[in-house]
Amino acid sequence: MESTYISNPVLDKLPQHLRQFIKPQDYSDYSAIDQAVWRYVMRKNVDYLSKVADKTYVAGLQKTGISIDHIPNMYGMNRILEEIGWAAVAVDGFIPPSAFMEFQAYNVLVIASDIRQLEHIEYTPAPDIIHEGAGHAPIIANPEYAEYLRRFGEIGCKAISSAKDYELYEAVRHLSIIKEASGTAPAEIEKAEQHIEVLQNNMGEPSEIALIRNLHWWTVEYGLIGTVENPKIYGAGLLSSIGESAWCMTDEVKKVPYTSEAANTSFDITKPQPQLFVTPNFAFLSQVLEEFANTMALRTGGLSGIQKLINSKELGTIELSTGLQVSGNFERVIAHNNRCVFFQTTGPTALSFRDKELIGHSTKQHYDGFGSPMGKLKGINLAIEDMSPRDLIAYNIFEGQIITLEFEGNVTITGEIITGTRNLQGEIILITFKDCVVSHENDILFKSDERLYSMAVGEQIASAYNGPADLNSFDLINHEVSSTSSSKEMSEERKKLNIFYHQVREFREGINITISRHKVFEQLKKEFPNDWLLSVELYELAKNSGDHEFAEEIKTHLQALKHEQPKLGRLIDDGLQLTDNVFELK
Numbered sequence: 373m374e375s376t377y378i379s380n381p382v383l384d385k386l387p388q389h390l391r392q393f394i395k396p397q398d399y400s401d402y403s404a405i406d407q408a409v410w411r412y413v414m415r416k417n418v419d420y421l422s423k424v425a426d427k428t429y430v431a432g433l434q435k436t437g438i439s440i441d442h443i444p445n446m447y448g449m450n451r452i453l454e455e456i457g458w459a460a461v462a463v464d465g466f467i468p469p470s471a472f473m474e475f476q477a478y479n480v481l482v483i484a485s486d487i488r489q490l491e492h493i494e495y496t497p498a499p500d501i502i503h504e505g506a507g508h509a510p511i512i513a514n515p516e517y518a519e520y521l522r523r524f525g526e527i528g529c530k531a532i533s534s535a536k537d538y539e540l541y542e543a544v545r546h547l548s549i550i551k552e553a554s555g556t557a558p559a560e561i562e563k564a565e566q567h568i569e570v571l572q573n574n575m576g577e578p579s580e581i582a583l584i585r586n587l588h589w590w591t592v593e594y595g596l597i598g599t600v601e602n603p604k605i606y607g608a609g610l611l612s613s614i615g616e617s618a619w620c621m622t623d624e625v626k627k628v629p630y631t632s633e634a635a636n637t638s639f640d641i642t643k644p645q646p647q648l649f650v651t652p653n654f655a656f657l658s659q660v661l662e663e664f665a666n667t668m669a670l671r672t673g674g675l676s677g678i679q680k681l682i683n684s685k686e687l688g689t690i691e692l693s694t695g696l697q698v699s700g701n702f703e704r705v706i707a708h709n710n711r712c713v714f715f716q717t718t719g720p721t722a723l724s725f726r727d728k729e730l731i732g733h734s735t736k737q738h739y740d741g742f743g744s745p746m747g748k749l750k751g752i753n754l755a756i757e758d759m760s761p762r763d764l765i766a767y768n769i770f771e772g773q774i775i776t777l778e779f780e781g782n783v784t785i786t787g788e789i790i791t792g793t794r795n796l797q798g799e800i801i802l803i804t805f806k807d808c809v810v811s812h813e814n815d816i817l818f819k820s821d822e823r824l825y826s827m828a829v830g831e832q833i834a835s836a837y838n839g840p841a842d843l844n845s846f847d848l849i850n851h852e853v854s855s856t857s858s859s860k861e862m863s864e865e866r867k868k869l870n871i872f873y874h875q876v877r878e879f880r881e882g883i884n885i886t887i888s889r890h891k892v893f894e895q896l897k898k899e900f901p902n903d904w905l906l907s908v909e910l911y912e913l914a915k916n917s918g919d920h921e922f923a924e925e926i927k928t929h930l931q932a933l934k935h936e937q938p939k940l941g942r943l944i945d946d947g948l949q950l951t952d953n954v955f956e957l958k
Contacts, residue, residue, distance in 0.1 A: 376449065380450055382459035382479055389848035390475055397446045397462040397485040403862070406487045407443055408905055410788040413493065413502050413948050414440040416614045420567060424621055426597050428517070432510030442488065444505045453481070454500040457914050458512055464851070466545040469581055470533070470838055473588075473803035476525025479518075480697035481508055482726045490905060494615035498548035507608025508592070517606070524588065524661055531580035532680045540571045544641060555863075558729040575921075579667055580680065581838070583635040587664060590634040591657055596620070600627045603650045604851070614946070616644050630656065632663045669836040675712050677836030678705050689724075689841045690715065692830025694757045695696055696801040697724040697841035698742060706812055708747075708781030712833055714812060716743035722845035723802070724828070725795055729842040730802075733826065743818055744828035745783040745810065755831040764792075770801070785810045785827060787820070803827045869900050876909055889913060890922065897929060904933055904940050908947035915951050 418440060437452035438444055449460045461475070462485035473481045484499035496503075504604040512518040547564040548781055550556045575582065596603035603621075610617045619625065625826050630649035639645060651657050669677030673691070681688040686795040689699040700721030706714040720735035721742040748755050754763060768775050769789065776786045786810030792800045810818040818825065840846050862870065872892055878884040893910055896903060907926050914923035927948065934941045 375513055380454050380459055382454060382457065383450075383461065384480055386475075386480065386534075387843050389843065390471060390478070390480075392849050392851045393463045393467045393482075393715045394469060395464045395485065399443075399445055402443050402487065403870045404877045405490055405866075405870050406904075407877060408873050408909060409487060409490055409493055410442055410443045410502060412905060412908070412947065413612070413614055414438075414506060416946055417506065417611065417617070419601065419950055419953070420614070421605065421617065424605055424617070425611060425831060426511070426514075426604045428514040428606070429510050429611065432513035434790075435513040436509040438506060444509075446483065446485070449505070449509070453509075454706045456513060456518070458513075458518065460505075460509065461666050463720040466541070466548055466837065467851075468538075468541060469585055470531070471572060473525040473528035473531075476521050477529055478525075479522055481512065483508075485867065486641065492551070493905075495613045496548075496551065499550060503612040505517075507610075507612035510611070511606050511608070517955065520654060520657045520661065521592065523658060524592070527665045527668070527670070528581075528584050528588065529839065530668070531683050532586045532669055532677075532684050532746075532836070533581040533686060534576070534579040534683055535685045536575050537570070537581055538686075540568070540575070543568045543571055545866060552730050553861075571704060572640075578636075579684070582665065586637055587632075587635050587804060589639050590630070590637065590649045591651065594620075594639075594645055594648055595630070595657075596627060596648050597653065598650060599652070600629060600650050603627055603648075606654075615942075619644060620648055625755050630660065634660075635664055671835065673833040673835045674939060675705065675707050675710055675833070675940055678702055678712055678715055681836055686838065687840060687846065688836065688838050690833050691835040691841070692746065692828060693832050694799050694828055694830045695725055695795050695797075696828055697727070698722075698744075698828060699840040699842070699845060700738075703741075704743075706783065709711075711747060711781075713747045713779055713781030714743065714745050714783045714810075714817065716817070717741045720846065722840065722842065723828075724841035724845065725801065727841050729845050730793070733802075735845060743810070744787055744826075745777075745779045745781075746828060746830050746832075748780050748831060750778045752778055752868070756803075756829050757801070757831060759800070764800070768819070781812075783810070783812045783817075790824060793826075799829075803829060825950065869903060869906075871907075872896055873906055876906060876913070880909070880913060893922075893926065893929075901934070902937065904930060906946050907933075907948070908944065911948060912951045 418430065418585065427794065434543055435452065435456065437449045446460055446462055453459055458479045458481060460483050462482045463482045465484050465486065471484060475821040483501055483504035486500050487502060488496040488498070488500045512521060543564070547568060550564060551561055591607065593607050595607035597606050598604045605611060605617060610620055625645070626647040627650050628647065630651040634649050665671060669680050678690055680689065683707060685701065687699065687701055689697050691697045698717065698721065700717030701719050702715060703718040705712050718741045721738040722735050723733035724728045756769070764770055769792060771789055774788045776784060778784045785808065787805035790804045790806055793802035795801050805825045806820065807825065808820040809816065872895065875887045879887050889910055896906055907930055911923055911926040914926060930944050930948065934944050
């Protein structure tokens, strides 16, 4: 896969299946309107959040290279992030939750490079560069939080999903796209929201990925830190929403102490949150994460673990008590006394040990699935994995013997033993047969043809988790990056408005100081009477230049606009106040 971004030592470690989501950030795609949206949100955020956000936030903006006046360039961010052991990449909007978390495990911050429309300046459900860059990036400058984020990714990407999770993910991704696309009919948005609501109400028992996604939401996205009586903001969703960051500090939003119970508290991505969790410190986040991880199949394994993999219908791995790892799509399990006594995958399967594929046991050898009995033999207290070479000989389990092994649960294997494979501790993890038949009571589970058959050795399933043990065992490249975002398709009218924004931006930055701000203002009122943000920027320039008469003229226009469109009132007031406060301090 050809690299389309500038790499660094952190990004060099990314596996190919994660690189497929990376979408080059074309900085020239950002319009002057986009830059104005970024600048307004960031000026407001820094002004307000410096009072209510965790102290890490403001310091983190500088450490991570986030500018108030310019949308961040990913290449510049990476040069600075590298100093704290992290990196950033632009991705194609919403990506699968497991991939998002796996990026975190590699110390890589994923940033949706698109930016919200002016019409959604306060909040958008779609991932955008304000949310990711201005929300997530500054907080990772705190080492304790950065380690929590990395560890969360490491554990989260192993969480097992359900088939319904992917359907919900696709529905949310669709909603985020059409909400940010210009010209989407309200009826289409309403239909998409109703579809999500139906899915959310019919998810059944929540999967591991659903539960850990809740933890992610109530910490990384919408977390508060400190005390319930005096909390501070650190969640990226709050840090990047100029509306909700203020609302969440009011008594209308309930604050409760953060515990693992947050995993069972669902959320609605389309609405402000009525309740938030408060952690006493960042270290406590890691404590709760480990408590939750102890409930995952990753650590509990067992029959329930493999059943979760079967229900997920996704590529997953079980690790037996010998350390043998079987990766594939699991389709069947036979249980006895609440233990797995036989399992079966379908399609390409690979066998590994310590996350490295065993030679001779790739998907080429096991192209049509893999099944094996496991557990203890009937009437023998000593598990095969615990047998010494003398024990194996005593039970006729050695090369050249034609033998019948009957396992607890009435699973039987008959055939001629060819060889055995051992792990680094000397424990036998595979026994290879020829002319082999595996059966359960009267049901033939497997009958070998000319191929050899390898039986997995393991008394129990120690772990079960999402994804393959060895990333190189499977072709995981299946994502096509979209060529462009629908939100970038400007109408002719929008293009004309953007010219005005561009002229004002060049004037403020000293690139072109020959333009007449008065003329721009008059044309703006005539051709775009409902636009408010550019008038706010012109008000700031008028104040800076000491043209108080012009500033009052603009202010009068904005006051009139507030009466015509009350919904814009707070945005206009905040914009004016930002400028006025600067002059009061002077």
